[in-house]
């Protein structure tokens with residue numbers, strides 16, 4: 073079975089600027105994959121090369137086994153891209169926009185699927201509204217619909233939730249999840265790391281055109297970040313035996329490093345021995361944001 | 373095929389939705405030329421024996437309208453799509469560069485020809501027109517609109533800002549059309565400008581087109597055809613090559 077996305081030795085120079093410096097990436101069919109990285113890391117550049125909007129300076133890329141340059145027509149048929157920029161054609165209505173997009177992909181009558189897309193993206197009552205008259209979040213949803221008119225097996229979303237309100241963000245993810253459940257491969261970029269953590273099985277982190285972390289989300293959360301206990305005591309005095317664990321204090325609570333849940337028992341025993349009361353106690357799981365920040369800090 | 377048809381339809385619909393600005397306005401402008409020049413010169417100028425000045429003028433004005441609007445359609449559509457970014461809508465799908473080319477070419481020709489037809493029909497209100505050789509009329513209308521449609525597509529691909537496009541329009545298209553014998557026969561020009569006019573492709577477009585109406589012209593229509601055909605082929609080839617290479621469209 074061919075890979076959904078395969079990227080080998082991909083590099084891109086814009087004049088003197090190296091936007092990508094040798095990226096290798098494989099995404100399997102059916103995966104839900106996040107591409108993360110700070111502004112300017114090269115995420116959009118990588119996506120643009122997959123979409124054929126940008127030509128690589130070196131290396132190659134393919135979608136479902138089709139090279140994006142040599143075999144561009146098949147590669148593009150298999151790919152749906154939601155661009156990062158909020159673009160629209162002010163001459164047309166929502167429905168016209170989607171009908172044209174279907175036609176560009178060679179699909180003649182697509183009205184049932186267009187209606188389904190409009191419904192899933194809460195756009196049904198805007199179907200005959202001119203694009204100019206939509207709010208930013210609505211335009212973004214039309215872009216999502218446009219990327220899906222040809223039911224592509226591989227769906228790439230470049231910050232699809234920027235400017236979309238909370239409720240619709242949920243609706244959108246539910247829909248994307250459904251598509252993923254039906255076998256579509258999803259690659260997304262986002263700066264909301266909790267979204268990526270919740271949705272994506274695997275994560276790649278990009279910095280200055282290089283991949284600096286690539287693993288299953290669960291592994292990244294396990295491996296990199298420190299789990300901590302947030303502890304409030306009365307009187308607020310930390311037993312000497314726990315001092316080595318102290319990572320910091322926050323609003324009168326102690327933050328203690330916890331490498332393993334097994335250590336909890338010992339900690340509680342020390343507190344009891346010292347004769348202090350526990351006012352509040354919680355274990356803080358490392359989240360992807362923390363892993364992300366650590367990874368980015370750790371890189372040159 | 374569906375891809376091409378859709379893109380073509382979209383390009384036609386784009387100007388159709390703003391017909392006032394894309395068709396009515398240029399027809400009106402051209403009619404003003406007709407009104408003023410024919411009023412002032414009708415009694416004084418006769419270029420060809422037996423052809424009234426107004427009747428002489430109309431084919432030139434029709435051709436001018438065809439050229440300017442064929443150029444305007446492709447160029448303005450492309451630059452708008454590039455600047456607004458919605459060009460990705462047709463860069464992402466599996467459209468071949470040939471489909472892309474044909475859609476923009478034909479849509480621009482359609483716009484040019486519709487405006488030309490509008491001018492010609494309004495011209496008939498002023499005077500009777502002969503249609504001596506309809507096939508020549510058709511041939512020159514099609515070829516000339518194709519040349520300027522290609523020219524417009526190339527300019528639209530090349531330009532990054534609206535004022536670059538305006539520059540092409542003001543410094544290339546306008547002089548070419550005005551110095552081509554729309555309003556006069558180049559035989560009435562001094563020898564030097566007469567010679568210069570022979571290097572202006574628009575001169576042959578108008579001269580050949582006029583032959584189709586009146587059966588008289590400055591040069592043989594076959595010569596005009598021979599002058600324009602290679603230009604059409606070269607420009608079409610160049611446009612295709614630019615689209616194939618992704619010049620200024622795929623970075």
Ligand SMILES: Nc1ncnc2c1ncn2[C@@H]1O[C@H](COP(=O)(O)OP(=O)(O)OP(=O)(O)O)[C@@H](O)[C@H]1O
Nearest residue numbers: 086089091109110111112113114115116117118623
């Ligand atoms: N067309 C271009 N011409 C010149 N430089 C470019 C071009 N496109 C991108 N760049 C540069 O390439 C680098 C990577 O940009 P890219 O858009 O891929 O970043 P990104 O990871 O998507 O960032 P963001 O999170 O802000 O969207 C940036 O330094 C950017 O300035």
Ligand SMILES: [Mg+2]
Nearest residue numbers: 115116117156
């Ligand atoms: Mg980006």
